[in-house]
Amino acid sequence: MKAIRRFTVRTVLPEPIAALAPLATNLRWSWHLPTRELFASLNPELWDRSRHDPVALLGAISAEEFDALAKDEDVVARIQSAADDLERYLTEPRWYQTLTQGAPERIAYFSPEFGITEVLPQYSGGLGILAGDHLKSASDLGVPLIGVGLLYQAGYFKQSLSRDAWQQETYPVLDPDNLPLTLLREEDGTAVSVRLPLPNGRQLLAQVWRADVGRVPLLLLDSNVPGNDDAARGITDRLYGGGGDHRLQQELLLGMGGVKALRSYARITGTSAPEVFHTNEGHAGFLGIERIQELMAGKGLSWDEALAAGRASTVFTTHTPVPAGIDRFELTQIEHFFRAGLAPGVPVENVLDLGRESYEGGDPGKFNMAVMGLRLAQRANGVAKLHGVVSREMFAGLWPGFEKSEVPIASVTNGVHVPTWVDPSIGTLARDAFGPEAESLGRWDLAYNVPDETIWGLRRELRGKLVADVRRRLRASWKKRGAADAELGWTDGVLDPDVLTIGFARRVPTYKRLTLMLRDPARLKKILLDPKHPVQLVIAGKSHPADDAGKKMIQDLVHFTDDPEVRHRIVFLPNYDIAMARTLFPGCDVWLNNPLRPLEACGTSGMKAAINGSLNLSVLDGWWDEMYDGENGWAIPTANNGASSEERDDIEAAALYELIENRVAPRFYGSVVSEDAGAAGPSQAGDGELPTAWISMIKHTLAHLGPAVSAERMVKDYVNQLYTPAAVAGRTAVEDGYAVAKDLAAYTARVRSAWSAVTVEHVDSSGVSESPQIGDTLHVSAYLSLGGLEPEEVQVAAAFGKAGNDDDIQNPRSVDLAPSEDLGNGRWLFRGPIPVDRSGAFGYTVRVFPKHEALANQAELGLVVNA
C-alpha cells in the first residue's frame, strides 16, 4: 500500500533528557567517542539497528522508553554532563582565539562535497573527506569557518556487485528530515529561499539546510522545493550528477547561490560576513562572480575594481593534476546561462574571459573552471609539495614569460582529522598510559615509551576486528551476488588475524591502478600463499558510474579473488565508505598505494593508516613524496619517464612484488631484527617472538607522521599562510571606499596597455676586472624604456647566480635595481650592485615587473619583461 502523503513526525523528548536533541544534531558526536557511547548506552540493540546514527536512534526509541529514561537519575546526569561538555566545547576559547594579528573574523569554505560521517553521505571520495576533516579541525581549533555546499537527494551511489562481479549502483533517496540538519528559516518561520534566474524565464529556487560540525556551521543548498519545476527540482539530485548543463547548474547554485545563502545566514543570525572565501577545486568558482555582482551593484564599482576587491580575499585550492578532474564547459553554455540575468549588470563577455582557455595549448572555445578559479583568487595552492610543483607546470600557460617555479601557486599539504580516524583503542591506550593530556597535547613522541608487547597486542586486536568485519561484509556481498547461505560457510574462515594484512582502498580512476597487483597473477598467488611469510589483501573501491574501464578493473580483481585457492587470502569489499574505512585503516599492517606518479595530488588514506600504526608501502607521490624518510615505510620505485605505459606497469609491479617478498613480509614475521642485521635466521609466524624491527617502524611512524599528517597542522597552515594574508589584503582593498582596489584596478589597466612598450634597451656592468674574484661587487646599469609608466610603478630586478651549460641561471637570487637617472622620453637608467659570491660560471640578467602595493606577488598580473 502506498501512502498518498507522507510527513515526518519529530520526536518530542521529555524535559529532563531534552539535551539529547542538540547532542544528536551537532555532528561532534561523529568524532567524540563519549557522546557516541552515551547514545549506545541508551539502547545498545537499537543503536546497532539504527547504524550508529543518533537521529535515527532517537526516532526509534518509543515514548514509553523515553519516559523511563527521563526518570533514571543516572541517565539524566550523564546526558546533562555530556550536554555541558558540548556547550564548553562550543564556546570556550581555543587556539584561534590566541591569535592576535589580522586573522579573519569568518572564513567561508566552499566545496561540492563534504564527508563528515556515513550518516550524511554527501561525498564521493578524497575531496569530500578532506573537506569534512577541514571543518572538524577548524572546529577543534576554534577557527570561525562556515562551510557551503549542496544537499544531494541521493548523495553518492551505493556499490554492490553482480554475480559476474560487475559494479551495480543504487541511489537510495535521503529524507532531509531524518538527517542531522535544520532548515534555515526567516524570523517569521518561513524557509529561507535562494533564487537564481534561468534561461527561458525559468528559475532555480533552493532552500538551505544547516548542519553543525562542532563549532562550524555547514550550509547545504537543496533545490528539491515545490516552487521549482521538475527539472529545477532535480538539480541537486545526486553528487556530480549528469554532465553538461546539469553539472553547470549545480555549480551555479553552489557558487552564486552559496554566497546568497551566506548573506541570509549572516542577516538572520546577526553574525559577521566572511572576510575570506576559500574555493575548493573549480566547482564553486562562480562565487567570485556573485561577489563581483554584489560590489558592482551595491558599491558602484566597475568590473575591474570589483575584480580587484574580490580577488584580494579569495583563496583557490586546486585538488587534482588529472585533466579529467577539472570541469570544462562550452563557452556558449556559460553565455546562455549568464544572458538569463544571473549576474545583473555584470558584462557577460567579462565573465567568459575569466574561464577562457586563452593561452597557448588551451582550447579557446572552452570555459575552464580551474582557470577561472585561479583568475578570481589572489592566492592559490596545491595540496602537497609535489602537487605544487606539478600545478605550477600545469598552469604555467597563464603566466607566460615566467619560470615554472615562479608561477604563483603555493602548496599546503593535506592532513586528516585525528579524532575521526584514529581507532578508539589507541586513544584509550594513550590515556591509560600517559594521562588525559597526552591526547590533547598531541604528544605522538610518547609512542616510543609504549612497551613492544603492548603495541603488538594492539595491532593484533585491530587486525582481528578487521577480519571479523571483512567476514561479515563478504558474506553479505555474496548473498547480494545470489549465493545461498549453504554455499558460504567458507566466508567464516576468510583471512587470518595473525597474517600480515595489506590494505588498498580508493576510488578507481585508471591512474590509481587498482589492478597493478594483478600484473603477474602467479607471483601474487605465490605471495599470498607463501608458507613461511603469508600475506593477505583487503581491497575496496568504487568506480565512477560512467567509467567502464574502472568497472572492468574491479571485475578482473574480483574474478581473481573468487578463486577458491586464494579466496581466504584476498577479498574485495563493495561499498567503500567512511564506516568501512574506520575499521579498515587501523586493521591493516601495511597500506598500499601505487598511482601513476605524479597524478595523486596528495592522497589521505595512507595518512589515516599511519596514525593507526600501519606502515605505508607507496609510490613516491603526493604526501608520501615529502614525508617518506626511509624508516616509516617503503617507497615503490618509479620507472623512468622513457618507459611505455606497459613497461612502466611491468617494472613497478615487479618492484612492488620484490618489496613485499624481500622486505615487508620478512620483517613483519620477525625474520629481520634490524635494518643492518639482515635476515637473522628464519622465525615462524606466531612463534611468540616479537618482530622488534617492525614495531620500531610503527613507533617511528606514529612519532614522526602523527603531527605532520594531522589536519590541525593543515588548518593552521591555511590560517597562517593563506587566510590571514587574504583577510589583510581584503580589508586593505575595501578601506576608504575601496580606494586601494580602485587604485589597483586603474594601475592594472594602465600597466597592461603600456606593457608592450616596456623594454630593456641595454645593460652593462662595471666593477669587476677581467678575472673576477669572490667578494667582488658588480655594478649593473640597465637602460629602460618605460612606455609612459613612472619608475616607481615598475620593479626592476637583477637575477643572478651560477650559470649552467646553456647559460641558464640556476636557483637565481635577485636584487632590485633603483632608478638613478631620467634619460628623457620615458627612458630611465636603473642601477644596483650584485655580490659575486661564488666561484665558477656566474651569470646575471635584468627583469622588469609591474609594482603595486596591493599585488601579492611579482607574477600576479602575468606581465614580465626579460632582458
Ligand SMILES: *Cc1c(COP(=O)(O)O)cnc(C)c1O
Ligand atoms: C580517506 C578516504 C578517501 C580518500 O583516500 P585517498 O587516499 O585520497 O584516495 C576516500 N574514501 C574514503 C571513504 C576515505 O576514508
